[in-house]
Amino acid sequence: AQKITQTQPGMFVQEKEAVTLDCTYDTSDQSYGLFWYKQPSSGEMIFLIYQGSYDEQNATEGRYSLNFQKARKSANLVISASQLGDSAMYFCAMRLTGNQFYFGTGTSLTVIP
Amino acid sequence: ETGVTQTPRHLVMGMTNKKSLKCEQHLGHNAMYWYKQSAKKPLELMFVYNFKEQTENNSVPSRFSPECPNSSHLFLHLHTLQPEDSALYLCASSQGQGGQIHEQYFGPGTRLTVT
Numbered sequence: 001a002q003k004i005t006q007t008q009p010g011m012f013v014q015e016k017e018a019v020t021l022d023c024t025y026d027t028s029d030q031s032y033g034l035f036w037y038k039q040p041s042s043g044e045m046i047f048l049i050y051q052g053s054y055d056e057q058n059a060t061e062g063r064y065s066l067n068f069q070k071a072r073k074s075a076n077l078v079i080s081a082s083q084l085g086d087s088a089m090y091f092c093a094m095r096l097t098g099n100q101f102y103f104g105t106g107t108s109l110t111v112i113p
Numbered sequence: 114e115t116g117v118t119q120t121p122r123h124l125v126m127g128m129t130n131k132k133s134l135k136c137e138q139h140l141g142h143n144a145m146y147w148y149k150q151s152a153k154k155p156l157e158l159m160f161v162y163n164f165k166e167q168t169e170n171n172s173v174p175s176r177f178s179p180e181c182p183n184s185s186h187l188f189l190h191l192h193t194l195q196p197e198d199s200a201l202y203l204c205a206s207s208q209g210q211g212g213q214i215h216e217q218y219f220g221p222g223t224r225l226t227v228t
Contacts, residue, residue: 004155033215033216035216035217037219042221043201043203043221043222043224044219044220044221044222045203045205045217045219046219047216047217047218047219050216091156093156099144099146099161099163099168099169100158100169101146101156101158101217102155102158103155103156104155105153105154105155106155
């Protein structure tokens, strides 16, 4: 069963606008971590932001914030003030205790000038 | 520069060839991973090493053989591959183990084409 679901294959956003990329997850574990990665066309996966399951506040890193709704099992990524360089694939991932990581199928974001 | 390097960046090989992918991390991490990324599919975790010991092997065919001589180096030995093995192979490393949860840092990947 899919543990990470990203329902938006592609998204468009106007430059300087904010955009939300959706992610839902499925686990019965109490302790887990949620991550977002960016993958430009060059192929390298770049770590963006992390949210622990016990963290009470939403994680923020610069223009990135994670909208964590534990009861709904969602961990949406919000990018504020989009830039052309934000155009890339974005992957949501979950790590359970131990070494099991699960990734979603990704969302392709295109920033329009 | 993420601190994780992979060589080669591109590889074309026939089905009867033997080749190896190399990954090196300069971050002092103690866990290393191999992933396969195919088009329109989630990243597939292949192998995990923690302190040089293999801790996960997610039903990967035996034509893929990992090797971890130390915490900084990871290899993926390839032999008698199939065309469906063509993909981007990503190496990653992370700190921590057990109940600790840390992010992974990825290398640039090796784009493998099997002809």
